[in-house]
Every structure is written in C-alpha cells, then in structure tokens.
Amino acid sequence: xxxxxxxxxxxxxxxxxxxxxxxxxxxxxxxxxxxxxxxxxxxxxxxxxxxxxxxxxxxxxxxxxxxxxxxxxxxxxxxxxxxxxxxxxxxxxxxxxxxxxxxxxxxxxxxxxxxxxxxxxxxxxxxxxxxxxxxxxxxxxxxxxxxxxxxxxxxxxxxxxxxxxxxxxxxxxxxxxxxxxxxxxxxxxxxxxxxxxxxxxxxxxxxxxxxxxxx
Amino acid sequence: xxxxxxxxxxxxxxxxxxxxxxxxxxxxxxxxxxxxxxxxxxxxxxxxxxxxxxxxxxxxxxxxxxxxxxxxxxxxxxxxxxxxxxxxxxxxxxxxxxxxxxxxxxxxxxxxxxxxxxxxxxxxxxxxxxxxxxxxxxxxxxxxxxxxxxxxxxxxxxxxxxxxxxxxxxxxxxxxxxxxxxxxxxxxxxxxxxxxxxxxxxxxxxxxxxxxxxx
DNA sequence: GTCTATATACTGATAGAC
DNA sequence: GTCTATCAGTATATAGAC
Numbered sequence: 001x002x003x004x005x006x007x008x009x010x011x012x013x014x015x016x017x018x019x020x021x022x023x024x025x026x027x028x029x030x031x032x033x034x035x036x037x038x039x040x041x042x043x044x045x046x047x048x049x050x051x052x053x054x055x056x057x058x059x060x061x062x063x064x065x066x067x068x069x070x071x072x073x074x075x076x077x078x079x080x081x082x083x084x085x086x087x088x089x090x091x092x093x094x095x096x097x098x099x100x101x102x103x104x105x106x107x108x109x110x111x112x113x114x115x116x117x118x119x120x121x122x123x124x125x126x127x128x129x130x131x132x133x134x135x136x137x138x139x140x141x142x143x144x145x146x147x148x149x150x151x152x153x154x155x156x157x158x159x160x161x162x163x164x165x166x167x168x169x170x171x172x173x174x175x176x177x178x179x180x181x182x183x184x185x186x187x188x189x190x191x192x193x194x195x196x197x198x199x200x201x202x203x204x205x206x207x208x209x210x211x212x213x214x215x
Numbered sequence: 216x217x218x219x220x221x222x223x224x225x226x227x228x229x230x231x232x233x234x235x236x237x238x239x240x241x242x243x244x245x246x247x248x249x250x251x252x253x254x255x256x257x258x259x260x261x262x263x264x265x266x267x268x269x270x271x272x273x274x275x276x277x278x279x280x281x282x283x284x285x286x287x288x289x290x291x292x293x294x295x296x297x298x299x300x301x302x303x304x305x306x307x308x309x310x311x312x313x314x315x316x317x318x319x320x321x322x323x324x325x326x327x328x329x330x331x332x333x334x335x336x337x338x339x340x341x342x343x344x345x346x347x348x349x350x351x352x353x354x355x356x357x358x359x360x361x362x363x364x365x366x367x368x369x370x371x372x373x374x375x376x377x378x379x380x381x382x383x384x385x386x387x388x389x390x391x392x393x394x395x396x397x398x399x400x401x402x403x404x405x406x407x408x409x410x411x412x413x414x415x416x417x418x419x420x421x422x423x424x425x426x427x428x429x430x
Numbered sequence: 431g432t433c434t435a436t437a438t439a440c441t442g443a444t445a446g447a448c
Numbered sequence: 449g450t451c452t453a454t455c456a457g458t459a460t461a462t463a464g465a466c
C-alpha cells in the first residue's frame with residue numbers, strides 16, 4: 001500500500017467521523033451530543049474519535065470548518081462571473097441555498113457555532129480557534145455583501161442599510177436549514193424550484209426588480 | 216396582608232425567576248443552563264426555583280409560554296383592524312418585530328423550544344406539555360398566515376406557496392433576536408426605524424408594492 | 431488505529447432543616 | 449418559602465491493552 005493510499009484512507013476515516021458528528025450535532029445540539037453517541041452512530045467506540053480529534057470542541061470545529069469549505073466551493077464557479085452584479089448575485093445565492101439543503105447537518109452545526117460564539121460559550125484556550133472560524137464565515141458573508149453593494153450601484157438593487165440588509169438576506173437564504181425536509185419522491189428539479197422561491201424572496205427583499213425584468 | 220397582595224407577591228417571585236431563566240437560556244442555551252446558574256443569577260439557591268417549578272423542563276416551558284403570551288398581547292390591538300389586510304399586516308408585523316427586540320431573552324427561548332421540539336429532544340412525559348406550547352405558537356403563526364392570504368386576495372401581496380412564504384416572512388421578522396444588540400444612546404425612535412426596515416424587507420418578500428403606494 | 435476500563439467532574443432532583 | 453446537604457446518573461477525557 002502506497003503512502004498516498006494510506007493517507008487517503010485516513011482522510012476517509014476522518015470524513016466519516018465528521019459526517020456522523022454533523023448529523024448528531026444537528027439532531028441533538030452540541031451539549032446533548034456525547035462522544036459516545038457519535039461513536040455509536042459510526043458503529044465504533046470513542047477511542048476512534050479521540051484518535052482523530054483532541055476534544056469534543058475540536059470535533060465540533062472540524063465540522064464547522066468542513067461546512068464552510070463546502071460553502072466556498074459551492075459559490076466559487078460564480079464569484080468571477082462577468083456582467084451585472086445582480087445576475088452574479090442570483091447565481092451565487094441559488095448555489096448557496098441548494099448547498100444549505102444538500103449539506104444541512106453541516107450547516108446547522110455552523111449555525112450553532114455562530115450562536116455559541118455570540119454567547120461566548122467557549123473556553124479561553126479554544127477561543128482563538130473559534131475566532132478564526134468565525135472570521136472564515138464573516139469573510140464568506142462579505143463576498144455577498146460586496147456583490148449586493150455593487151448591484152445597488154448599478155441600479156439593480158435598492159436598500160438603505162447594508163449591514164442589516166445583508167443580515168436579513170442571509171436569514172432568508174439560510175432558512176432552509178430550519179424547515180427543509182426531503183419529501184418522498186422528491187426530484188432534483190423539485191429542490192431547485194424550492195431554492196428558486198427562496199432566492200426570489202431574498203431578491204425582492206433587496207429591492208430587486210420583478211423577475212420579468214431580470215436580464 | 217390581603218390574599219390578593221400575597222398572590223401578587225408570589226406571582227412576582229415567579230416572574231423574577233422566569234426573567235432570570237430567560238436570560239440564562241439565551242446566554243448559555245438549554246443544556247448549558249444549570250438550575251444552580253439561574254438561582255445564582257437571582258441571588259438565591261435552587262430551593263427557591265424548585266418550589267415554583269417541578270423541573271428544569273417545566274421552568275423552560277414557563278419561559279416559552281410567557282414569551283408567546285407577550286407576542287399575542289403585542290399584536291392584539293391590530294388583529295381586528297378594519298380595512299385592507301396588507302395594512303393590518305404591517306401594523307401586526309411592526310408590533311411583532313418591536314416585541315422581538317424588547318423581549319429578546321424570552322423570544323430566543325421560544326426559538327430554542329421549537330428547535331428542541333423539531334429534534335424530538337423531549338422526554339415522553341413532557342411531550343404533551345411541549346406539544347401544546349408548539350400548538351400555541353403555530354396558532355400565532357396562522358394568524359399572520361390568514362392575513363397574508365387575505366392581502367393576496369385583495370391584490371396587495373403576490374406570492375406562490377403560502378407555507379414557504381409564511382416561513383420566510385417569520386424568518387425575517389424574527390431575525391432581530393439573533394443580531395439585535397442595543398447601542399449606547401439608542402432611543403425608542405431608533406428602534407422603530409430599525410423595526411421598520413425589517414418590516415419593509417419582509418413586505419417586499421411578500422410581493423408588496425413599494426412604499427409610496429402604501430396609503 | 432481502535433477498544434476497554436476508569437478517573438474525575440458536573441448537575442438534576444430530593445429530603446428535611448429553619 | 450427558601451436554604452443546606454446529598455444522591456444518582458451521565459459524560460469528557462485518559463491510560464493502556466491488543
């Protein structure tokens with residue numbers, strides 16, 4: 001077995017743990033999630049988890065980072081799209097909403113992390129790790145912020161306070177992590193219709209023109 | 216001391232506990248909040264709390280119910296307002312948003328309760344109590360739902376899916392519980408400007424006409 | 431790399447004093 | 449009506465076997 005393959009398997013093991021942990025955190029919250037519980041979901045014992053992660057907080061941070069990585073990856077193809085910012089915004093927003101639906105356990109964990117950070121519910125030692133993750137997420141938010149400001153300059157959006165507007169916009173775009181649940185027989189097209197409704201609602205909130213005027 | 220006064224003091228003691236508990240739940244979440252912690256915030260010990268509430272879950276339910284009571288009270292003056300439903304909606308929505316800001320600890324607790332319910336994070340015995348509280352909140356949501364449907368019939372709103380739209384609308388109207396923080400020297404008027412921005416964003420999301428057309 | 435066994439700490443709830 | 453003392457259950461993290 002080559003070193004490359006061995007590393008790959010190690011990464012797979014890590015990814016499995018992150019995935020199981022994300023689901024547990026979503027279903028039970030941070031405190032109610034026990035390391036034993038995550039291990040049980042994996043069909044293993046906690047020895048396996050403590051081999052890859054130093055602590056529960058470290059595991060949580062891993063899920064948070066993985067979730068944000070997914071978000072950056074989702075909008076990457078559209079960030080440099082030429083043309084009107086409002087059109088670029090719509091592509092990015094759509095990709096973001098679909099991502100919220102597709103990776104809901106990770107995104108719920110990210111949300112919980114932000115809430116915990118705002119509450120200051122972190123130990124002093126982990127604060128620096130946490131602060132970096134929050135910065136990582138803030139940067140992501142600022143990508144959208146710049147786009148909506150640009151779109152306003154170009155006359156396609158119309159709002160007053162940028163900070164509040166960006167907050168409200170993300171509230172709408174993120175909301176599927178709270179109420180989305182897959183339906184039996186649901187197709188990819190169904191999900192995209194759903195996502196489009198969410199994006200349209202946010203679009204309107206930004207003061208965007210009605211759809212028939214779009215591009 | 217008359218019985219009336221004695222009852223009043225007992226109610227005050229209960230209200231103090233609820234208020235302290237709401238703040239603790241907001242700042243630390245459900246699990247991280249200990250009964251000892253709430254007692255400490257009151258300058259008392261947990262004996263006082265257990266005299267008024269059977270369990271931690273019971274205390275939590277008390278805060279939830281109190282929060283919803285406040286919401287019902289806030290919109291009560293506008294529910295039967297004659298005239299166009301869209302205008303009625305705006306009054307109710309504004310009152311709701313201001314209420315989110317004014318009673319944030321209670322509203323955050325309500326939010327947590329809904330999340331816990333959706334996760335099924337309740338013991339079988341407390342499930343019936345919880346179910347009733349969720350119903351209480353759903354009824355509140357339906358009050359708004361009926362108004363936006365009526366406003367759509369009257370041609371003032373324009374949206375496709377009622378359920379999703381109501382979800383997204385509440386997401387926006389509730390959002391101050393996550394990002395609002397009082398600023399130094401903030402006046403009542405400042406808060407009302409803030410609330411109006413939030414309401415306007417939700418209004419647009421519902422497909423409402425631009426402000427200058429609003430009577 | 432994963433498992434078993436265990437130390438250590440915390441907290442919800444109860445019983446009974448005052 | 450509130451406080452003190454205490455029990456029982458649970459969960460993080462570690463040490464060491466395999």
